[in-house]
Each structure stands twice: as C-alpha cells, then as structure tokens.
Amino acid sequence: MLFGKSKGLIGLDVGSSSIKLVELKPHKGDSKWKLVNIGLVSLSPEVIVDGSIMDATMVVDAIAQLFGENKVKGGDVAISVSGHSVIIKKITMAYMAEEELAESIRWEAESYIPFDIDDVNLDYQVLDEADRGDGNMDVLLVAAKKEKVSEYVSVVQQAGKTPVVVDVDSFALQNSLTANYELSDLQVTALINIGASVMNINIMQGNNPIFWRDISFGGNIYTDAIQKDLGVDFDTAEQLKRGESVEGFDFERVIPIIKSVTVDLGVEVQKTFDFFKATTSAEKINRIMMTGGSSKILNLDEFLSERFEAPVEMLNPFQNITYSEKQFNPELIHEIKASAAIAVGLAMRRANDK
Numbered sequence: 001m002l003f004g005k006s007k008g009l010i011g012l013d014v015g016s017s018s019i020k021l022v023e024l025k026p027h028k029g030d031s032k033w034k035l036v037n038i039g040l041v042s043l044s045p046e047v048i049v050d051g052s053i054m055d056a057t058m059v060v061d062a063i064a065q066l067f068g069e070n071k072v073k074g075g076d077v078a079i080s081v082s083g084h085s086v087i088i089k090k091i092t093m094a095y096m097a098e099e100e101l102a103e104s105i106r107w108e109a110e111s112y113i114p115f116d117i118d119d120v121n122l123d124y125q126v127l128d129e130a131d132r133g134d135g136n137m138d139v140l141l142v143a144a145k146k147e148k149v150s151e152y153v154s155v156v157q158q159a160g161k162t163p164v165v166v167d168v169d170s171f172a173l174q175n176s177l178t179a180n181y182e183l184s185d186l187q188v189t190a191l192i193n194i195g196a197s198v199m200n201i202n203i204m205q206g207n208n209p210i211f212w213r214d215i216s217f218g219g220n221i222y223t224d225a226i227q228k229d230l231g232v233d234f235d236t237a238e239q240l241k242r243g244e245s246v247e248g249f250d251f252e253r254v255i256p257i258i259k260s261v262t263v264d265l266g267v268e269v270q271k272t273f274d275f276f277k278a279t280t281s282a283e284k285i286n287r288i289m290m291t292g293g294s295s296k297i298l299n300l301d302e303f304l305s306e307r308f309e310a311p312v313e314m315l316n317p318f319q320n321i322t323y324s325e326k327q328f329n330p331e332l333i334h335e336i337k338a339s340a341a342i343a344v345g346l347a348m349r350r351a352n353d354k
C-alpha cells in the first residue's frame with residue numbers, strides 16, 4: 001500500500017472508460033470474502049484522457065452516482081493510480097537498520113526515479129527482512145507523482161468520500177490474483193490487464209511480484225482504428241468492436257481491423273517480455289493471466305497464447321468471493337468481471353495492511 005493505513009475500505013477504480021466500485025467483507029470461517037456492494041458507471045471518452053482527468057465535475061458526479069445508486073453507506077475509500085506517473089522498482093542497496101533506511105531512502109531513490117524527488121510521493125518496503133549474508137538488501141520502491149495522486153484524491157473528496165489509501169493499479173491487480181489463485185513458486189505468471197487506455201503487465205514468480213510495467217496501449221486503439229477505417233463515430237465503433245450488431249455493418253469487416261491492432265499489441269507485450277528476460281534471471285513465462293475489459297477482444301487470448309507459447313487464462317477476480325444471487329444478478333457479475341479486478345484488489349486492502 002502506498003500512503004496510509006486501512007480498515008473496511010471500499011475499492012474504487014477510476015478508469016478512463018468507467019468507474020468501478022467493490023465492497024467486500026471477510027467470509028466467516030475461511031479465507032474467502034463476501035460481496036457487499038458492486039457497481040460500475042461509464043464515462044464518456046473525453047472525461048479522462050490517457051489517465052488525466054479532463055472533466056473533474058463529470059468524475060465527481062459519476063462517483064456520487066455510484067455510491068447513491070448502490071446505496072453504499074461507508075465513505076472510506078481505496079483508490080489507485082497508474083501509468084507514466086508511477087514508478088515501481090526493486091532496488092538492491094547496502095543493508096541498514098529501519099531508521100537509517102527511513103532517513104536515506106529519499107536520497108537513494110533519487111538515482112532511480114526519473115522525476116524530481118520533491119514532486120513524488122514515495123513509499124518503500126524491505127523485501128528480505130532477514131540479513132541475507134551479502135551485506136545487501138532488496139527494497140521495493142514506489143513513487144507516484146504528487147500531481148497525479150492529488151488529481152484522483154481530489155475528485156473522491158469532492159464527491160464527499162475519504163480516500164484513505166492510494167495504491168497503484170499493479171499492486172491491486174496482484175492482490176486480486178493471489179487472493180483468488182494458488183501460484184506455485186516454480187511458475188512465472190504474467191498478469192496482463194488491458195483497459196481502455198492503459199495496459200499493466202505484472203510478472204510474478206509464484207506469489208512474488210518481480211516485474212512491473214504500464215504501457216499506453218488499450219482498447220481505445222481498437223476503437224480508433226475501427227472509427228477511422230469504417231468512418232463511424234466512437235459509440236458505433238465500440239459496439240462493432242464488441243461484436244454487437246450494427247445496421248449496415250458486417251462484423252466480417254471489423255475482424256481484420258481488430259487483428260491488425262492485436263498484432264501491434266503483441267509487439268508491445270513482446271518488448272516488455274524481452275526486457276523482463278534481459279533484466280531478471282527468469283527464463284520463461286509459464287502462463288499468462290488476462291484481465292481488463294479489453295481482454296475480451298476477439299481472439300486476443302488465442303493470439304497471445306500462440307505468440308508467447310504459454311497458456312492464457314482469464315482472471316476471475318470473484319473466484320474466492322461468494323455473493324447472494326438474490327442481491328446480485330450473476331449475469332451482471334459475469335459482465336463486469338473482466339473490468340473488476342483492480343476494484344476487487346483495492347477492496348481487499350483492509351486485511352492486507354502492511
């Protein structure tokens with residue numbers, strides 16, 4: 001967790017195409033969870049562009065609407081940020097006691113962070129508590145631009161809610177994965193979240209995250225390409241992309257457009273995997289887990305599986321979450337499953353305090 005402590009938080013994922021809300025409580029008697037609240041409200045594409053909030057009022061209203069419609073009582077919220085304003089790095093430094101580390105971390109961090117250190121919120125965690133004998137220790141360093149954090153904090157506050165925790169998308173995603181799946185220490189899993197404007201790639205060795213990258217590539221690129229090639233507006237292109245029928249357009253015309261963007265997406269993933277292999281000792285990615293609304297792009301799973309010679313599975317963030325079918329429509333849950341992983345990971349923050 002980046003900045004703050006938590007108990008009983010509502011996970012709020014402010015994405016560029018929609019805002020997702022998830023509230024959970026621990027399930028009695030086991031390590032599972034129970035769904036208390038879930039909701040999603042769409043945003044038009046000009047409201048948040050490439051992670052920047054262009055129309056704060058619309059976002060504030062959407063958050064208020066989400067709480068109102070779903071009758072959410074609590075107001076303590078966990079949110080997250082991602083993209084170019086966030087840097088996550090595992091660094092190796094000379095072993096030192098905690099107090100000394102607290103004093104020197106800013107200075108240490110300066111050489112790893114491409115921003116002015118005064119412009120970022122910094123957090124860190126020692127990864128190997130025990131002295132490992134070589135006089136060094138690994139530290140996980142997280143820096144998020146203050147400007148970006150306050151942009152997101154501010155809309156939540158204006159909606160009358162209290163942002164208690166500001167996390168990063170990658171950690172919330174990992175949380176969602178490890179809470180729902182057993183990962184063998186021998187396995188390297190690439191968790192790929194593809195939203196509307198950002199793709200987060202997290203690589204894990206068993207339960208341990210070892211590599212992070214956010215890439216500006218998402219579902220909007222598909223929509224743009226369809227808009228341009230077929231001369232249609234955003235909404236029509238979105239429908240066509242999802243395979244919904246639109247009068248006058250045959251899905252056959254959309255397939256090659258989708259395919260060519262998927263090839264570009266493959267190149268971006270390849271670059272990241274190559275960089276990962278060059279900078280870590282891991283040799284192979286054993287499996288790919290996909291999430292995010294754009295993981296539903298036609299044949300994307302098959303394409304990635306063939307290209308990277310690894311099985312591809314869709315992450316189910318509700319695998320270990322039970323819910324009342326009277327209260328929540330299973331079809332609705334199924335529909336928003338792909339978009340809910342970050343909000344689920346954020347909602348679990350209560351029990352995972354550091």
Ligand SMILES: Nc1ncnc2c1ncn2[C@@H]1O[C@H](COP(=O)(O)OP(=O)(O)OP(=O)(O)O)[C@@H](O)[C@H]1O
Nearest residue numbers: 015016017018195196197198219292293294296339
């Ligand atoms: N069935 C579908 N087929 C293809 N794409 C889909 C489908 N359903 C949703 N999408 C796409 O998924 C994207 C939204 O996913 P998600 O909710 O994960 O993104 P977001 O969190 O709003 O965006 P970001 O995290 O990039 O800011 C949109 O681009 C949308 O068009």
Ligand SMILES: [Mg+2]
Nearest residue numbers: 015016195196
């Ligand atoms: Mg998202």
